[in-house]
Amino acid sequence: MTAPALPVMCAALGDATRWEILTRLGEGPMSASALARVLPVSRQAIGKHLDVLREVGLVESEQRGREVVHLAVGARLGALARELDRIGRSWETRLLRVKELAERPEPDAVP
Amino acid sequence: MTAPALPVMCAALGDATRWEILTRLGEGPMSASALARVLPVSRQAIGKHLDVLREVGLVESEQRGREVVHLAVGARLGALARELDRIGRSWETRLLRVKELAERPEPDAVP
DNA sequence: GAGATGTGCAATCTTTGAGTTGCACATGGA
DNA sequence: TCCATGTGCAACTCAAAGATTGCACATCTC
Structure with missing residues (x-):
């Protein structure tokens, strides 16, 4: 499956x-009915949530x-985490560059 | 600000x-009006989105x-990424443990 | 000072999504 | 074979979220 959009x-x-x-399923495999017994929602609702989660590979x-x-x-959650981390870093570096430029009084015009 | 729930x-x-x-704001600071000029939504809609994003510290x-x-x-996105990565790893390790137990034929009954 | 630009608040509309109930069908165990 | 349990599909309800329009007010610029 190809990675879904962010x-x-x-x-x-x-x-x-x-x-x-997800928390329950992280502890071990479970059926929809078993989840419905534990959580305060119907089995059908859980089924739809599982559809969504399966759709994105979680x-x-x-x-x-x-x-x-x-x-x-x-693994899917880890992949998402890496991507978010990459984006966060890019924001930070751009922010640093902007601040550098702001603090340098006369950075010379572009030739 | 304390970290909002996942x-x-x-x-x-x-x-x-x-x-x-977020993508635009990651490239540099912008006003809501400036964003509205670029994106296909009204300034008010953008304002509400900014409220949501500010609420969670993004x-x-x-x-x-x-x-x-x-x-x-x-930095906030990085923090989220680390947390997701931590959770993803915990799922993986539990999965490994379950598989280990499954492959071991007779793991002794609980006393 | 006058006009253009930026912002904030409120009311409204519309669509999406979470959740429910109901029913039909399959399958495992007594 | 009968019954309990698990699943799938469909229709429906209801609230929240995304988005819009309209108006009032502040502030920069000419």
């Missing part, structure tokens, strides 16, 4: 219920007998 | 227009004469 990835993580789900699902178990994919 | 941070980043805004604002200029805060 806003889509972040939107998938921008919901409290989905974080609850969750993988596997048929296991009668049920389907889901699991959180840490 | 879902809130991610929700702030989970919108395409806000990413547009943008800082400064009165400069008649106008208010805004700037993207890379």
